[in-house]
Amino acid sequence: MKKILAQIKQYKKDTILTPFYAMLEVVMEVLLPYITAKIIDEGIEKSDMKAVALFGGAMLAAAIVSLLAGMMSGVHGARASTGFACNLREEIYRKIQTFSFANIDKFSTAGLVTRMTTDVTNIQNAFQMCIRIAVRAPFMLISSLIMSFIVSPKMSSLFLIALLFLAIALGSVVAFAMKTFSAAFQKYDELNAKVQENVSAIRVVKAYVREDYEKDKFRKASGNLYNMFVKAESIVALNNPFMMLVSYSAIIAISWFGAHMVVGGSLTTGELTSLFSYIFSAFISLMILSFIFVMISMSTASIKRISEVLDEEPDLSDKADTIKEMKDGSIDFEHVDFAYFKGENKEVLHDIDLHIKSGETIGIIGPTGSGKTSLVNLISRLYDVTSGSVKVGGVDVRDYDMEFLRDNVSVVLQKNVLFSGSIIENLRWGNENATEEECIEACKSACADEFIERMPDKYNSHIERGGANVSGGQKQRLCIARALMKSPKVLILDDSTSAVDTATDAKIKQAFAERIPGTTKIIIAQRISSVEKADRILVIEEGRITGIGTHEELLKTSETYADIYSSQACGGGDFDRPENAQGKAVSTGKEGE
Structure with missing residues (x-):
């Protein structure tokens, strides 16, 4: 009262x-x-x-x-x-x-x-x-x-x-x-x-x-x-x-x-x-x-x-003396356990021990509900670990100023939304002081410039609340461009190209490799084609990492990964994906996270 x-x-x-x-x-x-x-x-x-x-x-x-x-x-x-x-x-x-x-x-x-x-x-x-x-x-x-x-x-x-x-x-x-x-x-x-x-x-x-x-x-x-x-x-x-x-x-x-x-x-x-x-x-x-x-x-x-x-007291808060400097985009999970509700024995992640080098591209794949999104949410400290620690740039994320951390760890969530206003106003959510040239460059990296240039008012075109007047793929590309406006050290794409065709998806990944080579990139996907060119791919099942390696390595060592690849390869594939040796195109295999 x-x-x-x-x-x-x-x-x-x-x-x-x-x-x-x-x-x-x-x-x-x-x-x-x-x-x-x-x-x-x-x-x-x-x-x-x-x-x-x-x-x-x-x-x-x-x-x-x-x-x-x-x-x-x-x-x-x-x-x-x-x-x-x-x-x-x-x-x-x-x-x-x-x-x-x-x-x-x-x-x-x-x-x-x-x-x-x-x-x-x-x-x-x-x-x-x-x-x-x-x-x-x-x-x-x-x-x-x-x-x-x-x-x-x-x-x-x-x-x-x-x-x-x-x-x-x-x-x-x-x-x-x-x-x-x-x-x-x-x-x-x-x-x-x-x-x-x-x-x-x-x-x-x-x-x-x-x-x-x-x-x-x-x-x-x-x-x-x-x-x-x-x-x-x-x-x-x-x-x-x-x-x-x-x-x-x-x-x-x-x-x-x-x-x-x-x-x-x-x-x-x-x-x-x-x-x-x-x-x-x-x-x-x-x-x-x-x-x-x-x-x-x-x-x-x-x-x-x-x-x-x-x-209600916020579960997350900054310490008295927070750190506002990040040396690189390296990420270390040190024996991490995580549960959404404290005090309940319902952990969604179990003993995650993972080390990612700065600039590395990591793909994450696994069944629905296996804990993929929960894993990346810990990097930008949307939740705190139950036990263990998550480090970015060699520093525990709990020691960073949260605003600073989230400016350097940019996340494109599964359900990202756009806000009412112009395209350029939405892009400046990532950097309010960005010039129009910087916005255009980010859109080129996200392959969003292709459809923006066809709109009557181009970058001043109006976006309805929630992005109701653009398609799902266009919305995802604009959200990726908005995340790139931060020039982050870590970029996380949480199934954020699911509505994009495989050809455009490939262009986006190629643009990332050329324009932000020093940024650590983590890509969660349901289709193998989105992650097969990653430096390493993680297979997560029931909150545990059951496989890690390149595409070729996992086909030999991970039965789950091989099964996913096989089911997608035999499913008919995306309409624009080149046919494989059996005359079948690789399917999207899109499922809800």
């Missing part, structure tokens, strides 16, 4: 002024019935127009002050709550940026989106209600009770009994409603997840003609949310009947006894009139308080969810 309230920051003044003006507004409102009673008793009944004018002027002044105080309370309240929400969203976003992959794995994307939108909005509304309405309502309630006792202690006793009865009734309603609202709020994640999944995969949905199925899924998620809120609102709706029953009963009782007291001379007409005003004010304030409790209940669930994000 402290971390959330700390986001008030520069809006502390507005946060203090809002309840101040709210209380000033209440004081003026409470005085109005009292002044009205004086006008009736001292002016109208005694036919004293001077008293009427005097108290009438006081009433006008109190009304104007109340109006201005209410306006100022609203302005400062809106400024404080919106500013608070803005700061809170920025803090959540900043916190997420510090998360490692392991931290992000704990939260679903839909859950994080809900926290930054619906949850923050709930907290914003509750915050504004707390600094304004939650101050105004109880202050009005207490002030109305005090003024009613000042007017007539005997009549106020009836009023107090009715008020206590109403408080118990509304409290019971709120208690039931709070549980239902808390359960309903959890349905937002499910709804957001359905929307995000459908929109991001809309092409697949249409390709398989599954629109009706997706509509049914969304309707079910939306229906669950609808049913929960209807149930909660139905419970809250009981507030109004309870209030009407109790308040009108109290008015009837006070009217009956008050009339007798007026006739008996122990209560004036003006005092009875003011009592009615205070009764309505107190009852309405109590009802508003019941709604405040519901809102606070809803925001409590949001506070817990946001606190989970703000309290």
Whole structure:
């Protein structure tokens, strides 16, 4: 809670002024019935127009002050709550940026989106209600009770009994409603997840003609949310009947006894009139308080969810004295074990002992789920090893400044994306100060210049969000070019040419050999043709290196590698791959990693 309230920051003044003006507004409102009673008793009944004018002027002044105080309370309240929400969203976003992959794995994307939108909005509304309405309502309630006792202690006793009865009734309603609202709020994640999944995969949905199925899924998620809120609102709706029953009963009782007291001379007409005003004010304030409790209940669930994000400590962090110098691109895995979830005996890498020279090209191949991606993720320290160490340039990656390390170990991930903007803006993610000539050179190395030059605006051509307006192969080549913009000492291609034909794939590898000979290159692939010319090829199975050597060596020494090669060679091959001796072309053998 402290971390959330700390986001008030520069809006502390507005946060203090809002309840101040709210209380000033209440004081003026409470005085109005009292002044009205004086006008009736001292002016109208005694036919004293001077008293009427005097108290009438006081009433006008109190009304104007109340109006201005209410306006100022609203302005400062809106400024404080919106500013608070803005700061809170920025803090959540900043916190997420510090998360490692392991931290992000704990939260679903839909859950994080809900926290930054619906949850923050709930907290914003509750915050504004707390600094304004939650101050105004109880202050009005207490002030109305005090003024009613000042007017007539005997009549106020009836009023107090009715008020206590109403408080118990509304409290019971709120208690039931709070549980239902808390359960309903959890349905937002499910709804957001359905929307995000459908929109991001809309092409697949249409390709398989599954629109009706997706509509049914969304309707079910939306229906669950609808049913929960209807149930909660139905419970809250009981507030109004309870209030009407109790308040009108109290008015009837006070009217009956008050009339007798007026006739008996122990209560004036003006005092009875003011009592009615205070009764309505107190009852309405109590009802508003019941709604405040519901809102606070809803925001409590949001506070817990946001606190989970703000309290999450990044798994990876820099040491006090980090290294910002890398002598070369050599890589050493020294008896590395790795598991995604600490404390669980589910290691995905076992005793990896591997040494790669600077400038060497390494191919990695193996069955789906064998740990290929997990292995390279350790090099750029996207995760930390469970045991052992990973060294780049002779230095443990945990000793490097993470930003410096990732600038020198460039990774083209399996699911790399492009961002909305021009091609050159996307390329400058790799180097924000790069010239257009440097961008063109990187694109030539990635064989991306071929299709860019055919686009109407060339390097200024617009890219839709996620690269929706370019093909899979074009997207991969642009991502490779973006990685090259860093001029890294280590370049990792994680199955990042899978959508590229073998001829273009060969051109990219040739360009790497000619233009970045000193860069260590690690290429994960599913097709042998992508790695067969590498200096060495690793075969990984079930988290272990079961084979290492050149293409020719592995054909003799690794049964797994020979089987993969044989299955791909007999599979018909890529359409543009030259036929082999048996008249068969080498297949891509593309499978998901």
